[in-house]
Amino acid sequence: xxxxxxxxxxxxxxxxxxxxQRVAATLEAVYEPASATLGVQPARIPVLLNNRSVVxxxxxxxxxxxxxxxxxxxxxxxxxxxxxxxxxxxxxVHEYRHVAQFARMxxxxxxxxxxxxxxxxxxxSVSYAVPLWFWEGDAVGIETAHTVAGxxxxxxxxxxxxxxxxxxxxxxxxxxxxxxxxxxxxxxYPYGYLMTTHVRRRYGASAWRDIISRSASxxxxxxxxxxxxxxxxxxxxxxxxxxxxxxxxxFWRQRREGLTYTATGRxxxxxxxxxxxxxxxxxxSDSTLVAVQSGLREAADLVLLERGRRNxxxxxxxxxxxxxxxxxxxxxxxxxxxxxxxRFSSLGYAVIMRQDINSRRTTAxxxxxxxxxxxxxxxxxxxxxxxxxxxxxxxxVVLDATTGAELFSVESPDGRFVSEVTWSRDGTALFAxxxxxHGKQITRLDLGSYNWTPVYGPTFDNVWGIEAGDDVVYFVSxxxxxxxxxxxxxxxxxxxxxxxxxxxxxYPNVSPDGQRLAFSDYTxxxxxxxxxxxxxxxxxxxxxSTDRAEYFDPVVEQEPAEVLEPGATRPETPYRVRSYRRVAxxxxxxxxxxxxxxxxxxxxxxxxxLLRTFSTQLAALYDRRENxxxxxxxTTYSGFLPVLSASARHGGRTSSFSDxxxxxxxxxxxxxxxxxxxxxPLVFRRGLHTTGIQISGVGSWFRVRxxxxxxxxxxxxxxLASVGASLSISRRQASAYxxxxxxxxxxxxxxxxxxxxxxxxxxQKLYGSAVIVTRGLGRQHRIRVAAEAExxxxxxxRYSSILRYSRGFDYRYxxxxxxxxxxxxxxLAYPDLSIGNWLYVPRLLAAAFYDHTIASRAxxxxxxxxxxxxxxxxxxxxFYALSIxxxxxxxxxxxxxxxxxxxxxxxxxFSFVIL
Numbered sequence: 001x002x003x004x005x006x007x008x009x010x011x012x013x014x015x016x017x018x019x020x021q022r023v024a025a026t027l028e029a030v031y032e033p034a035s036a037t038l039g040v041q042p043a044r045i046p047v048l049l050n051n052r053s054v055v056x057x058x059x060x061x062x063x064x065x066x067x068x069x070x071x072x073x074x075x076x077x078x079x080x081x082x083x084x085x086x087x088x089x090x091x092x093v094h095e096y097r098h099v100a101q102f103a104r105m106x107x108x109x110x111x112x113x114x115x116x117x118x119x120x121x122x123x124x125s126v127s128y129a130v131p132l133w134f135w136e137g138d139a140v141g142i143e144t145a146h147t148v149a150g151x152x153x154x155x156x157x158x159x160x161x162x163x164x165x166x167x168x169x170x171x172x173x174x175x176x177x178x179x180x181x182x183x184x185x186x187x188x189y190p191y192g193y194l195m196t197t198h199v200r201r202r203y204g205a206s207a208w209r210d211i212i213s214r215s216a217s218x219x220x221x222x223x224x225x226x227x228x229x230x231x232x233x234x235x236x237x238x239x240x241x242x243x244x245x246x247x248x249x250x251f252w253r254q255r256r257e258g259l260t261y262t263a264t265g266r267x268x269x270x271x272x273x274x275x276x277x278x279x280x281x282x283x284x285s286d287s288t289l290v291a292v293q294s295g296l297r298e299a300a301d302l303v304l305l306e307r308g309r310r311n312x313x314x315x316x317x318x319x320x321x322x323x324x325x326x327x328x329x330x331x332x333x334x335x336x337x338x339x340x341x342x343r344f345s346s347l348g349y350a351v352i353m354r355q356d357i358n359s360r361r362t363t364a365x366x367x368x369x370x371x372x373x374x375x376x377x378x379x380x381x382x383x384x385x386x387x388x389x390x391x392x393x394x395x396x397v398v399l400d401a402t403t404g405a406e407l408f409s410v411e412s413p414d415g416r417f418v419s420e421v422t423w424s425r426d427g428t429a430l431f432a433x434x435x436x437x438h439g440k441q442i443t444r445l446d447l448g449s450y451n452w453t454p455v456y457g458p459t460f461d462n463v464w465g466i467e468a469g470d471d472v473v474y475f476v477s478x479x480x481x482x483x484x485x486x487x488x489x490x491x492x493x494x495x496x497x498x499x500x501x502x503x504x505x506x507y508p509n510v511s512p513d514g515q516r517l518a519f520s521d522y523t524x525x526x527x528x529x530x531x532x533x534x535x536x537x538x539x540x541x542x543x544x545s546t547d548r549a550e551y552f553d554p555v556v557e558q559e560p561a562e563v564l565e566p567g568a569t570r571p572e573t574p575y576r577v578r579s580y581r582r583v584a585x586x587x588x589x590x591x592x593x594x595x596x597x598x599x600x601x602x603x604x605x606x607x608x609x610l611l612r613t614f615s616t617q618l619a620a621l622y623d624r625r626e627n628x629x630x631x632x633x634x635t636t637y638s639g640f641l642p643v644l645s646a647s648a649r650h651g652g653r654t655s656s657f658s659d660x661x662x663x664x665x666x667x668x669x670x671x672x673x674x675x676x677x678x679x680x681p682l683v684f685r686r687g688l689h690t691t692g693i694q695i696s697g698v699g700s701w702f703r704v705r706x707x708x709x710x711x712x713x714x715x716x717x718x719x720l721a722s723v724g725a726s727l728s729i730s731r732r733q734a735s736a737y738x739x740x741x742x743x744x745x746x747x748x749x750x751x752x753x754x755x756x757x758x759x760x761x762x763x764q765k766l767y768g769s770a771v772i773v774t775r776g777l778g779r780q781h782r783i784r785v786a787a788e789a790e791x792x793x794x795x796x797x798r799y800s801s802i803l804r805y806s807r808g809f810d811y812r813y814x815x816x817x818x819x820x821x822x823x824x825x826x827x828l829a830y831p832d833l834s835i836g837n838w839l840y841v842p843r844l845l846a847a848a849f850y851d852h853t854i855a856s857r858a859x860x861x862x863x864x865x866x867x868x869x870x871x872x873x874x875x876x877x878x879f880y881a882l883s884i885x886x887x888x889x890x891x892x893x894x895x896x897x898x899x900x901x902x903x904x905x906x907x908x909x910f911s912f913v914i915l
Contacts, residue, residue, distance in 0.1 A: 003575040007031050007042070011580055011610065012049040015391040016071065019088060020049060023069075025571040026092040026564070033561030034093055034142055035100035037205045038212070042103040046610055051390050054324075054338055054350040054370060058091040060098040062119035063591045064608050067095045070346075072388060075324055075372045075419060083462040083478075084439040085149020086567040093146045093564070097139040102126065104209065108217025118591035120606075127885055129219035130212060131177060137192020138208060141200070144193070144552050145559045148439075148460050148566055152193055152552045155483045159504050159522055160186040161194060165249045166256075166502070167524040173241035174834035178880050178887075181738040181843050182830035184275035184296060184526070197555055198244035203233050205558035222882045226837045237837060251551060255481060262499045262538075264521060264530035268293075269311045272525050280507045281305070281518045281529040282328040284357065289509070289518055290314065290328040291529050297738045297779050299688055302333060302355075305529055315355055315362070316688050316733075324350055325373030325420065327383075332356045334365070334374045334383055334401075342682040343641050352385060352404065365404030371397060373420040378427040382407060386418050386432075394418040396430060396445070413443060413452040424468045425514070431455065431466055431473055437567045442466060442473055442488060456488040456495065467508045469534070474498065474508040474517070481548050485519060487539065496539035499532065510534070586614050593617075599625050604632075613639035621651070625801065625811050628652035628668070645677040655798040655813060673702030673720070688734045698724045704761065704797075718760025720797060726751035740827065740845060741782050745773035753799050762795030767802050781826040790817040806851035808870040808895050808904040814855040823849045828875070837883050845876040845889070869898040874908060 002011045005024040012020040027047065035042065046066045058069040073087035082090070105126050106114060113121035126135075140157075144150025151157040164170060164186075171185060179185040199207050214228040221227075226237045233240060267289065268278040276295035283289050287306055293313075294300040304312040317335070326335030333355045341347035352365040352374050371385040383399045387409065394417050396410045412418045416434040423430060430445045441457035455473055457463060462483075465476035472487040479486070485499035485508045499505045503522040510517055511531075518531040556563075589607040596602070604619035616635040623630065630651030637644050650672040679696035702720040730747035747770070754764045769788040776783045790803040792815050803817045825847035833841040853868040872895020878887050891908045 001577055002580045003577045005575055007044050009044065009046045010049065010575075011046060013051055013390070016049050016051055017577065019071065019392055020577075021571055021574055022567070022569060023047065023049065023088055023092060024575055026089060026569040027096060028571075029564070029569050030093055030096055030146060030561070033559060034096055034146060035103070036560050037558065038100050038104045038209050039206075040100050040103040042099045045099055048610070050346050051392070052344075052347040054348045054372075054388075056087065058095045060095055060102065062102070062123040063606065064588055064610060064612075065102075065119055065590075066610060067099060069095065071392065072370075073417065073419075075386070083149045083151075083154050084435060084460040084566065085147045086437075087149075089147050089564050089566060089569075090143055090149045093150075094139045094143040097142040098135065101135055101138065101212070104212050105130070105216040105219075107213065109219045109221075110216040113219070116592070118589070118606075120591035120593055125216070125219045129215045130225055131188075131192075131883065132885055133177060133188040133192030133195060134208070134212075135192070136189045137194070137196040140189060140193040141196050141552065141555055142559075145556045145563075146561065147564050150552075151189070152197070153550070154462055155478050155481060156504060156506075158190050158194060158551075159483070160184070161190055161248065162252050163503050163522060163524040165245060166252060169524060170245045170249070172834060173238045174837075174840040174880075175832050176241065178840050178842060180830065180832050181296065181827070182274075182832060194248060194551075195241070195244050197552055198247060199233065199240070200558060201247075201551075201554045202243070205555075207232055223837050225883065248551070255548070256502065259500065259502075261501055262532060264499075264501075264532055265307070267305050267307045267518065267529045267531060269305070269309060275526045277520075277527040278303075278305070278529045279520050279527045280326065281520060282326070282509050283511045283518060284328050284330045286511050286513050286515070289529060290333060290357075291520075292317065292326075295526065295736070297736050299734050299736050299743075304357075314357065315360065325375075327374055327376045328357075329376050329380050330357070331380060332376075332401075334376060336372050336374055336385070337687060338685070340683070340685050342684050345683065350388075352383060352399065354401070365399060365401075375422045375430075376401065377423050378425060384421050384423060384430055386421055396421055396432065410445060410450060416441075420464060420466060422466050422468055425470055425510075431468055433464055433466055433475075437565055439566075440464075442475060444490075455490065456493070465507055467510055469510055470514055472496075474510070476506055476508070479542070485517070486542070495542050496536070497542050498539050500540075582609075582611075585609050587616060589616075599623065602632075611639070613637060623800070626652075626654040628654055641680060643679045643681060645679070646674070647677070648674040653800075655794075667707065669707040669717075670705055671702045671720075672705075673700060675700040689731060690734070691731045692729070694726075694728045696726050700724075719758075720761045721756040721759040722753060723756060724751065724753040738780060738827075740780070740843075741773060741784075741825070743773075743775050743782075745771065747771045751802075755797065761797035763793060763797040763799060765790070765792040765799045767791075776824060776826060778826060781824070784821070784823040784825065786819075786821040788817075788819045788821075792816070805855075806853040806868045806870045807849065807872070807893060808851075808897050808906070809853070809868045812855070814857045816856045817853060819851065819853040821849065821851050823847050838881065840880045841877060842880075842887075843878040845878060845891075847874045847876075848872070849874065849895075867899050870895045870904075871898065872896060872904075876908070 001014055005028055008024055008027045010020045010024050048066060048068045049071055051071045053070040054072050055070055056072055056074045060067045069091045074082040110122060110125040113125040140151050144152030176191055210232045211228045215225045218224045230236050274296055278291045278293055281289045281291045289305045291303055291305055292300055293303045300317050302314040302317050304314060324336035335353050336350045337353045339349045339351055349368050350370050350372055352371050354365050355362040370388045374383050374385045376383055381401050383401045385397050386394055387397045388394050395412050398407045400407055413434060416436045419433045421430055421432045428447055432443055434441050434443055439458040439460040440463040442455040444453045444455050461477050461479040463475050463477050467474040471490050474485055474487050476483055477486050483504040485505050487496045487498050501521050506520045508517055508519045515534060516531045517534050520527040521530045586609050587607050589605055591606050593604045593606050600621060600623050602619050602621040604617045607616040614637050619632045621630040621632055630649055632649045634647035652668055653671055654666055654668045675698055677698040681694045684691040700722040704720055705717045707717060728749045732742045733744040735742050749769045751767045755762050767790050771786045773782055773784045788803050803819055805811055828844040828846045830843055831841050850871045855866055874891055874893045876889045876891035878889050880887055893908045894905045896903050
C-alpha cells in the first residue's frame with residue numbers, strides 16, 4: 001500500500017494503515033521546523049515502513065533516494081535510550097533530519113558529484129566531506145529538541161563519556177572520532193551529539209548550516225571540514241574538541257555536587273586489563289548469578305558469577321541478547337534470540353531459547369514468533385513474554401517453560417504499548433511497563449481476575465528494568481538526572497530511591513531469599529555486577545522528578561517548534577491510500593558506480609526500483625590480467641526465490657600458447673553473447689554464528705570472432721554455448737570489535753563450467769576452494785589455511801581464470817593450478833597515533849605466510865609445468881588519512897621465492913587475509 005502527502009510518499013504493508021497515516025502527518029508537522037536551522041526545504045522523498053523485522057532501526061539511503069524504517073520498537077535494554085516517547089515519532093524527526101542534511105550538502109562540488117555520478121556521487125561526497133559524528137550527532141540533537149524520547153534526554157546515552165571525563169581519561173579528537181582497538185571510546189552517536197550541541201551552545205543555531213554549506217561547496221578539497229569549522233568558530237577541530245570536553249567536564253562535575261552514593265560489593269571476578277561489561281545480572285541461587293559478559297576483544301558470553309570465585313563461561317551468545325531480554329533460575333536460562341529469514345534479511349523473528357545450566361542443552365521454545373523480554377515464573381514452570389504483532393499492537397503471552405506451548409495470552413491495557421514484563425514473587429501476578437501519549441506506567445496484572453492495576457506513573461521519566469520484590473516493584477529511572485534504582489510500594493504507592501551510584505545503575509534483580517539486590521553498576525572500565533543488602537531504613541523517599549538544567553536546553557530554545565506530544569499527531573483528513581505500484585519505477589537509473597579489485601576495474605550505470613528488488617546495470621569492465629575491455633548489460637530480479645539474472649556482453653578476450661620453441665605467444669578475439677543465471681542465496685543466523693549457502697546455475701551463448709591467431713588444431717571463429725553451476729558454503733563466528741577477521745570461519749566453494757555439444761568450441765573447467773580460519777596463540781591471533789584448485793581442459797577455448805598465484809609471482813596462463821596457503825596473522829601494536837587532521841594510526845598488523853602453487857599446461861604437442869613456492873612476512877599499517885572515514889591498510893611484503901632462489905619485496909594495498 002502507499003499514500004501521498006505533500007512532501008512524502010509512504011509505502012507500507014496493509015497492517016500498518018493507521019500508523020502510515022500518523023507517520024505522514026508527523027512528517028508534515030516537522031517538515032519545516034526540523035530542517036529550519038539548516039535553511040533547506042528538501043524535495044519529496046519515499047518513506048518505506050517495514051513491520052517484518054524484529055530489529056529497531058531506520059536509515060536514509062541514496063541509490064535510490066529513500067528512507068527505510070523498521071517499525072518494531074525498542075525493547076530493554078534499548079529502553080534506556082528511548083525514554084517515554086513514541087518510536088515512530090523519534091524515527092520521523094531523526095531520519096527526516098538526515099534528509100535535510102543531504103539537501104544542505106547538495107551544492108557546489110557535492111552537487112557536481114551528484115550530476116556526474118548520480119546518487120552515489122552525492123553519497124561519496126557526503127561521506128568524504130563531513131564526518132559521520134556530525135550526521136548522527138546533529139540528528140540526535142534535533143530528535144532531543146523535538147521529542148520527549150530524544151536520546152540526549154537519557155543519561156545512559158552520554159554515560160560512557162561522563163565516565164571518561166570524570167575519571168580524567170579524555171582522549172584527543174582523532175581517537176574520539178576514529179575510536180581505538182585498545183581502549184573503549186564511545187561511538188559517533190554520543191560523541192557527535194555532544195560536539196554538535198557544544199557548537200550550537202557556543203556559536204548559535206546557524207553555525208552548522210554555515211559549516212556544512214562551505215564543506216559541501218568545496219567537498220573534494222582535502223580537510224575542507226576542519227577548515228570550515230575554523231572559519232565559522234575560530235577554533236580548529238582539535239581545539240574545539242578540547243573546548244567541548246572541558247565544558248562537559250565542568251557541567252557534569254557541577255551536576256554531581258552534593259550527591260551521596262550507595263556502598264556496594266563487586267561480584268564479578270578479577271582485575272580487568274581492559275574495558276569489559278558484566279550486564280544484566282540474574283540470581284540463580286542466593287550466592288550465584290548469571291550475567292552477560294562482553295568487551296572490546298571478546299563477543300558476548302553468558303557467565304556464572306560467584307563472589308570470590310572465577311567466572312564460569314556458560315555459553316557464547318548474541319551480543320544483543322540483553323537488548324531483547326533474558327532471565328534465569330537455578331535450572332535453566334531463557335532469552336529472546338533474533339532469527340532472520342534465510343532468504344530475506346528484512347523478515348525476522350524473535351524466538352524464545354532455553355538452555356539448561358547443568359547439561360548445557362539448548363532448545364528453541366518457539367518458532368517464528370515475535371516474543372521479547374522473557375521472564376521465568378517463580379516455580380520455573382512458565383515463561384511470560386511480550387508479544388509484538390505485525391499491526392504494531394503488543395500484549396503478554398505465557399508459555400510452558402518445557403515445551404513452549406502457549407498457555408494463555410492477554411491484550412495490553414487500553415491498547416497501550418507494553419515494553420517489558422516480570423513475575424510477582426508469589427507467581428499470582430505479572431508486572432508490566434506500558435506506554436502511551438501520557439508517558440510510561442508500571443501496571444500489575446492479576447492472573448486470577450485479569451484486571452490491570454496502576455502501580456507507578458504515568459510519567460515522562462524513563463522507567464524500565466522492573467523487578468518484583470515482596471511488597472515493592474523495583475525499577476530504573478532517570479528522574480534524578482542519573483539512571484538509578486527506585487522502588488514503588490505496592491500498598492501505598494510511596495516511591496523510594498534505593499540505589500544511588502555516580503554513573504548509572506541498571507538491571508536490578510532480587511536474590512531468592514529476598515535479602516540482597518544485585519545490579520549492573522557502570523564504571524570507567526565497563527559494567528560491574530554488584531549487590532547491596534535490602535534495607536528499607538536506608539531508602540530515601542522521593543516525590544517527583546528533579547527540575548534540572550540540561551545540556552541540550554539552549555538547543556531546544558533555538559528550535560522554532562514545540563516538543564511533539566508522543567503519538568498524538570493525526571491528519572485532519574486521512575490521506576488517500578492506493579495499492580503499491582510494483583511495475584512503476586522499475587527502471588530508475590540513479591548512479592555511476594566505479595569498482596575495482598586486484599584484477600578488474602569497472603564503471604557501471606545502475607538502476608534500482610524503490611524496494612531494490614529489480615536492478616539493472618550498464619557497465620564497462622577492464623580485465624588487467626588479459627588486458628581487455630568488455631561492455632556489459634545486466635538485470636536482476638530478487639523479489640522471490642530464486643534470484644533471476646540476465647546479461648549481455650561484448651568485448652575482447654586473450655589467451656596464450658607455447659610454440660615449438662617453448663616461447664609463450666598471446667592471441668586475442670572478440671566475444672558477443674548473453675547469459676541467464678539462477679541463484680538460491682540463503683543465510684542462516686543462529687546466535688553468534690552465520691551460515692551462508694548459495695547454489696547457482698548459469699547458461700550462456702556467445703559468438704567468437706576476429707581471432708588474431710588460431711593455434712594448431714584449435715577452432716577459429718564460431719559459436720560457444722556454455723553451462724555452469726556453483727555451490728558455496730560458509731560458516732563464520734561473529735567478531736568482537738577489535739577482531740580484524742572472524743575468530744572462526746570455514747568456507748567451501750565448488751564451481752564448474754563446460755561447453756555443450758552444440759558449441760563450436762570445447763572446454764571444461766572445475767574450480768574448488770576450502771578455507772579454514774581459527775584462533776592462534778593469542779585472542780586476536782588468526783591462523784588461516786586455504787587450498788584452491790583450478791582444472792581446465794581447453795580443447796579450443798579458455799575460460800577466465802579465478803585463482804591467484806603464490807605471492808611474489810606474476811599471473812600466467814595454465815590449464816591446471818593448485819594453490820596451498822598457510823598464514824599466521826596477529827596485531828603487532830595499538831599505537832593510537834595521531835598527527836593533526838592528517839593521520840591517525842590505530843593498529844599495526846603482521847603476518848607470516850607460505851604459498852605453494854603447482855601449475856601445468858598441456859596440449860597435444862607441448863607442455864610446461866612448474867612449482868611456484870614462496871614464504872615470507874607482511875607488515876601492515878592500518879590508518880585514516882586526511883580525515884577520510886575509511887580505514888586503509890597499506891603494507892610491505894617481503895619474501896623468498898623458494899623455486900627461484902631469490903628474494904622479493906613489494907608493496908601491498910589490501911589486507912593479507914582475503915576471505
